Amino acid sequence: MKYQAEFRDPQLAEGLLKAIAATSCDYPKNITLMEVCGTHTTAIYQHGIRALLPEKIRLISGPGCPVCVTPVTYVDHAVALAQRPETIIATFGDMVRVPGSSSSLLHEQARGATIKIVYSPLDAVTIAEKNPDTDVVFLGVGFETTTPTIAGAILTAARKNLDNFYVLCSHKTMPGPMAALAGDPELQVDGYLCPAHVSAIIGANAYQPLVDAYRVPCVVTGFEPLDVLQGVLMLARQVINGEARVENQYNRVVKAAGNRKAQKLLKQVFEPCDADWRGIGNIPDSGLRLRSDYVRFDAAQQLPVDIEPAVEHQGCLCGEILKGKVRPNDCLLFRTTCTPEDPVGACMVSSEGTCAAEYKYGT
Amino acid sequence: MCLGVPMQVKTIENEMAVCEIDGVQREASLMMIDNVRVGDYVLIHAGFAIEKIDAEEAQLTLKALREALDMGLVPE
Numbered sequence: 001m002k003y004q005a006e007f008r009d010p011q012l013a014e015g016l017l018k019a020i021a022a023t024s025c026d027y028p029k030n031i032t033l034m035e036v037c038g039t040h041t042t043a044i045y046q047h048g049i050r051a052l053l054p055e056k057i058r059l060i061s062g063p064g065c066p067v068c069v070t071p072v073t074y075v076d077h078a079v080a081l082a083q084r085p086e087t088i089i090a091t092f093g094d095m096v097r098v099p100g101s102s103s104s105l106l107h108e109q110a111r112g113a114t115i116k117i118v119y120s121p122l123d124a125v126t127i128a129e130k131n132p133d134t135d136v137v138f139l140g141v142g143f144e145t146t147t148p149t150i151a152g153a154i155l156t157a158a159r160k161n162l163d164n165f166y167v168l169c170s171h172k173t174m175p176g177p178m179a180a181l182a183g184d185p186e187l188q189v190d191g192y193l194c195p196a197h198v199s200a201i202i203g204a205n206a207y208q209p210l211v212d213a214y215r216v217p218c219v220v221t222g223f224e225p226l227d228v229l230q231g232v233l234m235l236a237r238q239v240i241n242g243e244a245r246v247e248n249q250y251n252r253v254v255k256a257a258g259n260r261k262a263q264k265l266l267k268q269v270f271e272p273c274d275a276d277w278r279g280i281g282n283i284p285d286s287g288l289r290l291r292s293d294y295v296r297f298d299a300a301q302q303l304p305v306d307i308e309p310a311v312e313h314q315g316c317l318c319g320e321i322l323k324g325k326v327r328p329n330d331c332l333l334f335r336t337t338c339t340p341e342d343p344v345g346a347c348m349v350s351s352e353g354t355c356a357a358e359y360k361y362g363t
Numbered sequence: 364m365c366l367g368v369p370m371q372v373k374t375i376e377n378e379m380a381v382c383e384i385d386g387v388q389r390e391a392s393l394m395m396i397d398n399v400r401v402g403d404y405v406l407i408h409a410g411f412a413i414e415k416i417d418a419e420e421a422q423l424t425l426k427a428l429r430e431a432l433d434m435g436l437v438p439e
């Protein structure tokens with residue numbers, strides 16, 4: 001596969017690993033790097049990268065799995081909407097199995113609700129077009145990579161004059177939680193592997209304020225093994241030299257200013273709002289809600305439902321996992337009560353969740 | 364969830380492209396990017412092309428890595 005196979009070259013990977021070892025061997029302290037994005041977490045597990053790195057370099061997983069950081073009230077809201085008559089829930093696959101307080105979309109489906117897994121938000125628009133007498137609610141979760149696609153779907157629905165297409169919005173934006181965690185003295189993050197495709201939209205420059213405020217090195221890093229290793233090397237070098245800069249390892253895709261057209265699309269439909277992050281709590285201006293011109297597509301406003309009071313699952317450490325403070329093995333439920341077949345928390349459901357990755361690839 | 368798959372643009376009609384990887388074809392919206400041509404590689408995410416892949420930059424990254432590692436240097 002072009003642009004994948006070349007960036008998995010074992011010889012180059014080995015060379016990079018040696019370079020990382022040589023660069024860091026004399027450094028007197030451990031170097032803690034956070035891979036912010038869930039796709040990085042999966043790649044790191046899948047290719048066994050953590051075990052290949054020198055012990056001194058610690059990779060910790062961050063809050064970059066959109067499904068995992070979505071609070072339980074959102075799932076409860078989706079469940080309540082699924083229980084409405086004449087309603088179709090359209091969603092990316094991962095959301096279906098996330099446990100809410102007392103149910104999940106999968107349970108609701110077994111009880112007769114119509115849940116459709118789609119590949120693209122545009123597929124949800126097509127479903128709405130084909131079912132004019134049914135309300136179609138798309139579950140809008142995701143970061144800046146995904147949100148413009150949802151903006152595109154909303155504009156498409158507007159152009160087609162659909163009055164039965166809605167989005168339940170829980171969009172989140174990226175640099176915010178990284179700043180929240182950079183300021184956490186317990187964590188001591190020495191550098192960030194910044195998310196590849198979020199950065200394709202927002203641009204490498206978007207991390208400059210974070211670097212300025214916290215003096216934390218940031219390297220925009222792609223998702224293939226060579227990308228990750230080169231990103232780690234670039235970060236290690238900054239840490240050792242006492243520097244803090246934004247660097248872009250993934251410049252075959254990411255530009256300094258990002259994708260302006262996607263940014264424009266996003267701004268046309270959405271505006272910033274405060275958002276709740278599982279584990280981290282409320283972060284000002286770290287979410288996106290529909291602008292007033294588009295509120296007719298807002299499921300939360302247009303389709304009122306009663307939502308059950310939120311109950312977090314006892315013993316689940318998802319919140320701490322998303323902050324990089326504990327690892328899945330620290331959770332008593334891991335592999336015993338909580339498995340991918342019968343997940344307790346979102347981190348075990350999403351294919352990008354740290355618990356799911358540890359379950360699948362960990363030793 | 365932010366995974367993007369590199370695919371090659373095969374045909375373009377209005378704002379939709381048919382893209383291909385390893386013989387698998389998919390439709391993707393071009394609403395988010397300008398100046399795409401047949402033959403370009405793009406990253407596909409959730410039915411949209413989110414960015415073009417810069418072939419020259421990709422080659423440069425690999426070349427610089429190869430050269431530095433061949434010479435026993437730490438890559439830039």
Ligand code: SF4
Binds near residue numbers: 315316335349
């Ligand atoms: S193993 Fe399961 S219960 Fe434990 S933190 Fe992960 S998702 Fe939560």
